[in-house]
Every structure is written in structure tokens, then in C-alpha cells.
Amino acid sequence: MPAERASSSSRHALPSALLLAAVLAACNSEKAAAPPPQPQIQVSVVTLHPQPVAITAELPGRVSASLIAEIRPQVNGIIKSRLFREGSEVKTGDVLYEIDPSPYQAALDSAVAAQHKAEAAVANAQVRADRYRELLQRNAGSKQDADDAAATLGQAQADVAAAKANVEAARINLAYTKVTAPIDGRIDKSALTQGALVTANQAAVLTTIRKLDPINVDVTQSSTNLLKFRSDIASGRLKFTGPNVAVKLKLDTGDAYAQSGKLEFAEANINETTGTFSVRAEFPNPERLLLPGMFVRAEIQEGIAENNFLLPQRAVGRNTKGEATAKFVSAEGKVEERVLVTRRNIGNNWLVDSGVKDGERIIVEGGQLVRPGQTVTANEVSVDEATGELKSANRRAELPAGNTAKN
Structure with a gap:
């Protein structure tokens, strides 16, 4: 009987051992089939700080x-010579053209002679007026003769003044035969050449400075x-x-x-x-x-x-509504996506004055590989302000093998 009980116990223990072995084998099989944990996706970020923005x-x-001078003749005559090089720099007072001065020199000489004649008449009238005034004082002459002599003197003096004005006018006209530059600057080509006839204040310009x-x-x-x-x-x-x-x-x-x-x-x-x-x-x-x-x-x-923020343009996208969006990495390493209001572009950046806080990290590369709430590894980089490109030494090494992305 004891032998029979032992045999029966052995028969009952064998299935239990086999079942336990099968369970352990299944557990080991499940552990072996479980996939290894995936590495966190790496993204490139830039830390934002408020700053004054021009x-x-x-x-x-x-x-x-800044100044333009159109050169025109102020007297009539024949251009005798052109004294400047076209396209060159000229100074105020430089002589540009010379108009034949002969008739104007003759007019000046005639005006000077007329002035001398008028001055001589003044001297004669002065002597005559003095004589009649003296005779009148001695009651040896009439008051009418004295008045006539004084009037003749006044007329002679007026003639002298007119002669002087004529001399000055003739001298001005003679000076106008030399056409000078009124301003400093670069002179254009000449519209007329030597020998051309010009008239005072003509519509056509000689040249421009x-x-x-x-x-x-x-x-x-x-x-x-x-x-x-x-x-x-x-x-x-x-x-x-x-x-x-x-x-x-x-x-x-x-x-x-x-x-x-x-x-x-x-x-x-x-x-x-x-x-x-x-x-x-x-x-x-x-x-x-x-x-x-x-x-x-x-x-x-x-x-x-x-106190505004400059967000790299490469970090800002658009949603289906056309709103500007960007992805950030929180302090816990999780991805956040926000809708932002951009005011204007400044170079390769967007100007934002709200919706961003000091010290927040914005994703500038790898953002399309992640979704909100996902945990990522953030690598700090900088952005070239002139080109908008990242300044990191090896940008592809920051992404998992087989992942290449461009924002």
C-alpha cells in the first residue's frame, strides 16, 4: 500500500511540474520578445530672452x-570758348563759357566816357551856380538867374548818377560774358559748342551742374x-x-x-x-x-x-487656419505647441510681444518629428542672425539615426 501511494503522488506531481515549467518558459519568452525602449528624439532649441528691438x-x-543749377547765358553773343571738361567736378566761380566780350567792352567804354562828360558838366554847372548865388547876395543879380543855375547844377548831378548806373550795367554785362558756375558739383555735357549763338535767358540750357x-x-x-x-x-x-x-x-x-x-x-x-x-x-x-x-x-x-522677443523664422510655422504656431520644450522636457501673434519680421526673425516668457526654449530644428506632450532631449544651439542658419558644428548628429529634417 505505501508503494502504491508513492506511485500515485508521483503521478500527480509530474503534471504540476510540467505546468510550472511551461509557465516559466512562457514568461521568459514574453520577456525576450519585448522590444527595447526607444531613445528620446533630440531637437535643437534656442532660449528666448526679452530685448529692446529697433x-x-x-x-x-x-x-x-542736393543742388541743381541749370546754366543759361545772361547776355547775347557768340560762344568764344568752353573752359571746362565735361563730366568733371567744378567749383563755385569757375568760368565755364566765354562769350565774345568785344561789344560789351565797347559799351562799357562808351558808358565810362558818358560819365566823364556828365561829371565835367557838373563842374561847370557848380561854378555857374556859385557865381549867381554870390551876385544875388550882393543884390547884383536876379533871383531867377540864381534859381536857373541851381536847377542846371541839379540836372548835371542827376546826369552823373545816370551815367554811373549805365557804367555799372555795362560792367555787369561784360562780366556776364564769362559764364561761371554758381555751385560746386559735377557738370554734365555741353549742349552747345564754340561758335554757337546764344541769347540772354534762353530756354535751352548750356549745361547742368x-x-x-x-x-x-x-x-x-x-x-x-x-x-x-x-x-x-x-x-x-x-x-x-x-x-x-x-x-x-x-x-x-x-x-x-x-x-x-x-x-x-x-x-x-x-x-x-x-x-x-x-x-x-x-x-x-x-x-x-x-x-x-x-x-x-x-x-x-x-x-x-x-521687452520684445525675436523668434527665428525657421521655428515658426502655420496651422490649417493660417495662424502662426511654434513648438516649445518645457522645463520637464515635454513638447508644447502654441499659437502666436507675430507683429512683423525683423531680418530672419519674427517680432513677438506676447505669448512668450523669459527663458523659454523654442524648437528650431526637429520640430516636425515630435508632437505635443512628447518627451524629448533638447540641445541648445544658436542661430546666425544674418542667414537664419544654425551655428551648431554638426546638426545631423543631434537627430536620431535615419532622421534628417529641415524646418
């Missing part, structure tokens, strides 16, 4: 000379922008930079002009057709790089926006 307006403009240093740039601003600018100043969103507003230029080639200018004035009326007004800036032009008629773009500093 608000500028880039406006189209045209270059114009333009002052190129300093030089003006006339830009056009919309009345809408003017009203918005004044509203921002009144609300405190902009701090006015003062009357000496700096202006910079960008040439038609895309290059920046080396010299900075200053705002001179703005027109006091709005064009009824275009709704714009003109603003004039003055620039140094020592190398004569800027020429009248040249197209440029002027960057005018309107004011300073205090």
Missing part, C-alpha cells in the same frame, strides 16, 4: 542731387504706416528714438551702402491718388557712388520696441 521700415526710394555730396534720397511712406506708427508711440509699444533718425541704404545690387544718413523732413500733405507722402534723407557721398535717379531701398529706424 523697429525699422524698408522703403523704396530714388536718389536726387549737380551737387552730389551730400546727396538726397526721397522715399515714399504710406499714410497707413504713419497712423500705425503714431498709435504705437501713443500706446507705449514703441519708444521714439528722437529727431535725429538714422537712415541706412541698400543698393539695387543688394549691397549695403557704407554711409549712414539722417532724416531731413517729411511732406506735410498726403497724395490723394496714392495715399502716400514723401520723406527725404540726406547721405554723405564722398566717392560719388550714389547718382541721381538711382533706385535704392532706405531703412528708416522708426523707434525702439521694449
